[in-house]
Amino acid sequence: MNHRLLLLVILSLITANGFAAEFVVGNLTVKNPWSRPTPPVANAGAAYFIVDNSQGQDDRLLSAEAEISARVELHTHLMDGDVVMMRKLETVEVPAGQTVTFQPGGLHIMFIGLEGPLVEGETFPLTLNFEQAGAVTVEVAIGQQPYAK
């Protein structure tokens, strides 16, 4: 518990100072996980991050887990002109030598049936299950997008 608290404090300091939060698993690095704050009535939310696979082999994100909602799914958006179509994905490919960016209007982890609002300045743990690299739990910072759009 104390370790967890210490981690949270360190992470929030890192985020507050604008330094990249990075989580390494196998050859993958998950950078800057973040979520937008949600209105109290919202029952859906989303998380984003960058997966850097510049060192690794072909991998794929199989699933994600979090305590903050009833369901956690992998989603993307397809654009048809100015029409946004959100679709559920079974997996997300993370090819060797590439960086996959989750961001608004594109790939995202979707939280359905939020237990409560996502509050600016707070963080929550999110576990990402990769086929090759394995599972990694990252702390998602609730706030504004920390990397370029």
Add this chain to the structure above:
Amino acid sequence: MRNKQLLIIALGVLSIAAGVGLGRFFMPTVESSKPEISGIYISPSREVENFDLTNQSGEPFTHAALKDRWSLLFFGYTFCPDVCPATLAQLNQLHNRLAAQGVDADVTVWMISVDPARDTEERLKEYTAFFNPKFGGATGEREEIDKLAKQFGVYYKIHDPEPGADYYLVDHSAAVIVINPDARLQAVLTETSSTDNLVKDFLAIRTRYDDTQS
């Protein structure tokens, strides 16, 4: 891999088709030269036919609400986890920037919910107020929502829940509709991810309107 390529090609074709579609929709009135905006400037502005919706306070939201002010309309739904919050956050930034210049008092942002089955007035009120207490929300009968959406070339589609899913998804146009103080359609903004662009586009539209009034 093959499938992925096909998907990309299919999406490309769809995007072009959609672009042509939107262009055609406004073709007779498109003026590409000025003002230059990320979207479609409509000149002469187009009449908005009456509609009958209900706002976040339970009051009627009709054509009359659009008069004597600038209205920015966005069609979405509160279950939307990504594009709607992103767009409303951008519109809040726009509103703040206009406020800093003292030109926000006659600008109202509305989220029109295309999902009345889930979005009650109370939900809409709390949802829009989270982004900016001055923002409004409105929804109503499917027929009335369609009446409004169709006039702007706004498309949406509500999907059936997938097997085993306890929710359904909604495809929707992410454009921001700009209505001038004569309650007429003046522009459709299609690129809302940059606050700078939004501010620049809106001020350009507004300046052009003011010029034609004098």
